[in-house]
Amino acid sequence: xxxxxxxxxxxxxxxxxxxxxIDDALAILLALRSPEIRVEAITAVAGNVPLERTxxxxxxxxxxxxxxxxxxxxxxxxxxxxxxxxxxxVHGPDGLGGLELPAPSRSLDPRPAWEVLxxxxxxxxxxxxxxxxxxxxxxxxxxxxxxxxxxQVEELIVMxxxxxxxxxxxxxxxNVYADPEAAQKVFASGAQITLLTLEATRQATLRxxxxxxxxxxGGPVSRAAAHLAAYYLDFAASHGADAAALHxxxxxxxxxxxxxxxxxxxxxxxxxxxxxxTYGATVINRRLSARPRIDAGEFIRRGDPExxxxxxxxPVKIDGERxxxxxxxxxxx
Ligand code: RIB
Ligand code: CA
Numbered sequence: 001x002x003x004x005x006x007x008x009x010x011x012x013x014x015x016x017x018x019x020x021x022i023d024d025a026l027a028i029l030l031a032l033r034s035p036e037i038r039v040e041a042i043t044a045v046a047g048n049v050p051l052e053r054t055x056x057x058x059x060x061x062x063x064x065x066x067x068x069x070x071x072x073x074x075x076x077x078x079x080x081x082x083x084x085x086x087x088x089x090v091h092g093p094d095g096l097g098g099l100e101l102p103a104p105s106r107s108l109d110p111r112p113a114w115e116v117l118x119x120x121x122x123x124x125x126x127x128x129x130x131x132x133x134x135x136x137x138x139x140x141x142x143x144x145x146x147x148x149x150x151x152q153v154e155e156l157i158v159m160x161x162x163x164x165x166x167x168x169x170x171x172x173x174x175n176v177y178a179d180p181e182a183a184q185k186v187f188a189s190g191a192q193i194t195l196l197t198l199e200a201t202r203q204a205t206l207r208x209x210x211x212x213x214x215x216x217x218g219g220p221v222s223r224a225a226a227h228l229a230a231y232y233l234d235f236a237a238s239h240g241a242d243a244a245a246l247h248x249x250x251x252x253x254x255x256x257x258x259x260x261x262x263x264x265x266x267x268x269x270x271x272x273x274x275x276x277x278t279y280g281a282t283v284i285n286r287r288l289s290a291r292p293r294i295d296a297g298e299f300i301r302r303g304d305p306e307x308x309x310x311x312x313x314x315p316v317k318i319d320g321e322r323x324x325x326x327x328x329x330x331x332x333x
Contacts, residue, residue, distance in 0.1 A: 011038040012129055014255055015120055019047025019134030020057040022091045022232045027133055027248035032065035033330050036256045040120055041071040043113035047134040047178050048087040049095035051077040057095050059104035064224055075113025075138035079179035087174055090235055097231025099224055113138040118146035127154035129255050133248035135175050140182035143189050150189040159251040161282030162198040173198050177280030184271040193312040196251050204250045204320035205243035210328050219333030253323050260323045261315030268308045
């Protein structure tokens with residue numbers, strides 16, 4: 001598992017899998033304006049809004065960021081098993097809060113997203129980081145297409161899940177809830193996962209003072225970021241909050257500079273795929289032990305604690321103020 005980029009002579013190879021989505025859009029702009037990483041492709045998945053929209057939004061945003069040649073590939077138009085549940089009430093019907101951007105000048109990459117992911121991981125010996133900030137359907141399909149994907153990817157940074165309550169339901173965070181079966185496959189894959197849960201991302205928030213800084217920028221990226229931030233803050237305010245969590249930008253932030261996470265723990269993460277009330281919940285076992293259940297006839301007895309293997313590293317303390325200031329600096333033009 002790589003620690004920060006300080007020791008890296010070369011920019012880190014990155015593919016960003018996303019469902020833009022307002023915070024995804026800020027994550028895309030951050031990624032494309034950060035020399036510490038080299039984004040090789042952006043892959044879109046259905047989630048906040050349908051795939052046609054997330055894919056087109058990704059094309060438009062790469063051109064806004066001055067990267068008109070960056071491959072953008074469309075992936076899954078629906079989850080592996082369940083019905084797609086949108087989050088357009090948060091991000092707006094277009095996924096970008098009504099932000100008007102020029103029509104893309106080029107088409108999508110002809111390959112499906114999971115093929116782009118698998119080829120990038122297997123076709124190049126240089127370490128690859130995948131940052132996944134939407135439902136994990138494309139990642140699960142890449143694992144299916146190329147079983148070696150799990151250990152060919154140096155690090156899979158996932159924004160998803162929660163330790164105590166969700167945002168999509170009282171039990172589940174949206175990215176995992178949108179495709180629990182895909183998420184469970186990813187956590188069971190053996191990939192080197194860094195998992196940013198809601199408890200982590202809510203430590204990095206956008207506030208009105210940050211919006212004013214963006215409004216002070218004169219360039220097209222500042223203006224677009226200000227529009228996105230204003231819409232996102234208005235949604236937060238409509239629910240009584242004066243700040244909005246920078247879920248997806250923080251995932252990119254960790255690929256740029258690991259030091260935004262000041263404390264990280266190992267855990268075993270499982271996803272509830274059969275519950276009704278808890279469908280899509282992440283069960284995060286930090287103790288890394290469990291007591292086996294022994295059927296003793298009339299009763300179930302519990303054996304002695306046995307170790308449970310960790311399958312993810314969770315940044316649990318975030319230097320949120322420093323990250324948000326860093327993000328705004330990177331977005332200003
Ligand atoms: O729960 C937060 C996640 O759900 C973010 O990725 C946001 O874009 C939404 O997709
Ligand atoms: Ca997202």
